[in-house]
Amino acid sequence: MQILSLRNALEQLDDPRHRRGVRHPFAGIVTLMLLGMLARIREMEVLVRWAAIHWEQLREPLGFDRETPPCATTISRTLAPCSVGEFQAALTTWLKTKIDHAGGVAAVDGKTAKAALDGDRPLHMLNVLRHDLQVVVAQWQVGSAKTNEPTMLRRQMEHLLETYPMLRLITGDAIFAQRPLVDLMRRRGCHYLFQIEANQGDTLDALEHCFRRADEKPPAAETSEKRGAPPRRDDCGLTCTTLAISAKPWDWPTARSRCAWTARCVRTMAS
DSSP, X not given: OHHHHHHHHHTTSOOOSOSTTOOSOHHHHHHHHHXXXXXXXXXXXXXXXXXXXXXXXXXXXXXXXXXXXXXXXXXXXXXXXXXXXXXXXXXXXXXXXXXXXXXXXXXXXXXXXXXXXXXXXXXXXXXXXXXXXXXXXXXXXXXXXXXXXXXXXXXXXXXXXXXXXXXXXXXXXXXXXXXXXXXXXXXXXXXXEEEXXXXXHHHHHHXXXXXXXXXXXXXXXXXXXXTTOOOEEOTTSOEESOEXXXXXXXXXXXXXXXXXXXXXXXXXXXX
């Protein structure tokens, strides 16, 4: 049962309360709060009313033994000293047990939470959504500018792939198609797919022009080996039994003879 395994993971958290007067399990209260957040409940009084309606289904799996859920004041006082870092670590441990380790796809996108404020401005977060679970596995605050998203992702990419090494494909908007970020992902063996939309005219035109020329452009060099050639001594002083012939297509009928053992001696000969 998903809710039971979630409570078991949150039981690893340290209970910051004093033992005297404790009536409700700490892991149960934290799990109840998390379920309320998933239901988009932001007020404690609303959470208590929602829990009372579903108390018969929630009480036993969450570890409560009382007939009614805890009041809003009890929940607030219990959660106030809770460590956010420890909570995130416990939740990440639980999520990793639910993720398919055979592979994974995650979407990266920035969203502005208008209900939350960063000072006097709406809070802008960069989210990493796991497709198979439909769960945000990581998120970071990036300020108010969307242009900060690639920089934040590059800073957090190492930690993200260490936490979820099963990720094999990252999808996102064209704003993430930046060389430092792409190089980092390639070094870690992670693929990427960034979408170019029609309203991004300059980027789309540049890509179409680049790929059109790539299809028409001939290869930079062609290499062939002559097997069974008699031994010969090149200018480098080495006796070569195999020569590598390297030339561009538009250089014919003149070819370049290069020693197969060293690149120091190059002679021009008739084709």
